[in-house]
Amino acid sequence: MKVELWAIGKTNEKYLETGIEIFEKRLSHYLPFKFMILPDVKTKLKDPELLKTEEGKMLLARLQPDDHLVLLDENGKEFSSVGLSEWLEKRLAGHGKKMVFVIGGAFGFSPDVYARAHEKLALSKLTFSHQMVRLFFLEQLYRAMTILKNEPYHNN
Numbered sequence: 001m002k003v004e005l006w007a008i009g010k011t012n013e014k015y016l017e018t019g020i021e022i023f024e025k026r027l028s029h030y031l032p033f034k035f036m037i038l039p040d041v042k043t044k045l046k047d048p049e050l051l052k053t054e055e056g057k058m059l060l061a062r063l064q065p066d067d068h069l070v071l072l073d074e075n076g077k078e079f080s081s082v083g084l085s086e087w088l089e090k091r092l093a094g095h096g097k098k099m100v101f102v103i104g105g106a107f108g109f110s111p112d113v114y115a116r117a118h119e120k121l122a123l124s125k126l127t128f129s130h131q132m133v134r135l136f137f138l139e140q141l142y143r144a145m146t147i148l149k150n151e152p153y154h155n156n
């Protein structure tokens with residue numbers, strides 16, 4: 001199964017870009033993986049609900065009907081690293097073609113995106129910037145793959 005991570009808006013910090021590149025390269029040894037940066041929604045109004053709606057339209061237009069959509073959301077299910085690897089193993093063994101993880105914009109997701117999602121995951125009860133979540137999630141995805149392959153990264 002292909003795995004993609006979608007994030008809205010560019011990363012402004014070089015150290016985050018460097019870390020993201022490192023884990024993207026590492027992940028490519030384990031599964032077909034793609035990281036996509038979706039453009040910020042441009043609107044003159046700074047209404048959070050309008051932004052979520054417009055971002056939601058953009059996300060939904062890019063999804064294929066058989067994509068397994070997983071939102072990275074503060075109200076999602078939390079796992080330990082081992083738990084995430086077990087969860088991921090079950091999903092990767094499924095019959096879908098692609099699993100899409102999405103990091104939303106600063107205000108979260110629209111009701112339409114929540115309705116389309118199959119699952120929600122939370123990285124922590126702590127709040128992180130949506131730019132930092134990119135790196136944290138990629139590291140955890142890589143960690144999960146090394147756990148599944150019984151490699152030493154998790155215990156180092």
